[in-house]
Amino acid sequence: MDYLDEMEKSARARNIPVILRDSREFLEKLCRERAPKRILEIGMAIGYSGSCMLRSCEAQLFSMEASTPNIKEARDNFEKLGLSERVTIIEGDCMLNLPKLAGEKFDLIFLDGPKGKYVEMLDLVLPLLSEDGVLVSDNVLFRGMVLDGKPVSEPRFERTAEVMREYIKRLTTNTELETNLYHIGDGLCVTKFK
Numbered sequence: 584m585d586y587l588d589e590m591e592k593s594a595r596a597r598n599i600p601v602i603l604r605d606s607r608e609f610l611e612k613l614c615r616e617r618a619p620k621r622i623l624e625i626g627m628a629i630g631y632s633g634s635c636m637l638r639s640c641e642a643q644l645f646s647m648e649a650s651t652p653n654i655k656e657a658r659d660n661f662e663k664l665g666l667s668e669r670v671t672i673i674e675g676d677c678m679l680n681l682p683k684l685a686g687e688k689f690d691l692i693f694l695d696g697p698k699g700k701y702v703e704m705l706d707l708v709l710p711l712l713s714e715d716g717v718l719v720s721d722n723v724l725f726r727g728m729v730l731d732g733k734p735v736s737e738p739r740f741e742r743t744a745e746v747m748r749e750y751i752k753r754l755t756t757n758t759e760l761e762t763n764l765y766h767i768g769d770g771l772c773v774t775k776f777k
Contacts, residue, residue, distance in 0.1 A: 587638070590631050590660055599653070601631040602695070602721060606768030610693070610719065613773075614639035619690030621645070623711060625677050625704065626696035630657030630670075636693065637666045645689070647673045647680055647696065681707040688713040695721040698743045701750040717775045720754075723747050724770025 594601040602610065610632065614622075619642045624633050627648035637644055644666075648654050654674055661667045673680050677696050681704065690713050694704065701720065712718055724730060728744040729751070747770075754762040754774050762774040 586660075586664060587631070587634060590629060590634070594629055594631060599628055601628055602635075603768035606721060606771060607632070607635050609765065609767050609771060611635055611639040613717070613719065614642070614691070617691065617717065618642075619716070621687075621689045621713075622691045622693065623647075623684070623687075623689040623708075624693045624695065625681075625708070626694070627657050627672065628653050628695075630660040632693060632695060633657070633670065634660060634664050634666060636691070637669055638664070642691070643669050643671070645671045645673060645684075647675075647677045649674070649676055678703065678707075681711075684711055687711055688716070690716045692716065692718045693721070694718065698722055698725065699746050702746055702753065705750065705753060712776070714776060717773060720750070720772040720774070722769040723751055723764065723772045724766065726769065729770065 591601055614636045618640050622636055622642045622644045624644060624646040627633055627646040633644050633646050654672060661670050678700060689711050692708050692712055694708060708718060725744055725747045728740060729747045751764065751772065754760060754772055759777060760774050761777050762772055765771045
């Protein structure tokens with residue numbers, strides 16, 4: 584079994600959120616085709632999606648994560664995969680750290696952080712996207728509760744579903760952006776400047 588498969592299996596067994604298999608394949612293909620040089624990942628968890636991207640291109644990865652145990656495990660995983668030299672981990676709250684990147688540009692931004700903050704994060708990440716870069720947003724269909732008419736299964740998810748609806752609306756109505764919504768995994772939006 585490939586080490587990435589072991590990481591995925593371990594994360595699922597411990598309820599650590601990692602991208603679904605078809606999302607992984609989509610992201611790997613995107614990285615192979617676009618060959619980004621600089622990737623920003625918001626929501627690293629244990630380094631699974633970051634490792635998938637790095638193994639598909641020669642990019643430098645800048646990855647944000649707030650959980651100290653996740654950061655420690657991610658460092659170990661990047662080390663085991665021989666990817667540590669290409670990774671910069673930005674520790675702490677992404678809402679505090681994103682403004683510190685002002686002036687930086689990234690060819691690919693993978694947004695997989697706190698779902699309830701996606702709308703707020705949009706204004707922070709778009710200035711970081713290079714002119715021909717791509718923003719990939721994960722979990723935008725949030726368990727089928729966003730567009731599919733599926734009822735919100737728990738009251739605690741209502742706010743997240745609302746945020747995702749608003750987020751998709753902002754992406755698709757912004758005249759400067761071109762966004763495609765894919766029913767892959769938990770829903771992926773792929774956005775670029777027109």
